[in-house]
Amino acid sequence: MDFFVFISEQWLLVSLLVALLYALAISERLKAGKPASAHEATRLINSDEAKVVDLRDRSEFTAGHIVDAIHIPHGEFEKRVGELAAYKEKTIILADKMGQHAGAVGRQLKKAGYNVRRLEGGMSEWSNQKLPLVKG
Incomplete structure (x- = not known):
């Protein structure tokens, strides 16, 4: 339950983390x-x-x-x-x-x-x- 509270209160940080993970995945894929x-x-x-x-x-x-x-x-x-x-x-x-x-x-x-x-x-x-x- 605390996890969902954290996500709702820190939505900007969570969104930034997801965007950075996505960028990392694309970068690693292009390295190949x-x-x-x-x-x-x-x-x-x-x-x-x-x-x-x-x-x-x-x-x-x-x-x-x-x-x-x-x-x-x-x-x-x-x-x-x-x-x-x-x-x-x-x-x-x-x-x-x-x-x-x-x-x-x-x-x-x-x-x-x-x-x-x-x-x-x-x-x-x-x-x-x-x-x-x-x-x-």
Whole structure:
């Protein structure tokens, strides 16, 4: 009961706290790379401005992936990050199943100086929009 009394008496402080928490959440999300819609990712890939890195497991990757995507499973990323050195000048688009791992990997790549974008909605959204996938 005291909690609700505090909120009603200190509504300005509580509102400020909520606004700051929201700003922090947005800031942390952008540190992992700005989201890229499937349409924007397609444009970047077709204009050869970006390289897709697929973070899913091998079975999900072979079931269907974006053409010319580099497969580096999330669990192996720290050991294999050096494979991306040749693409430092390009935008790296991180693709995972639904966006659950792209944030952590994106923060690592941004710290290393890469231009990073995260595929909005992950490969689930890509498939839902009936965009092309390469099997195998």
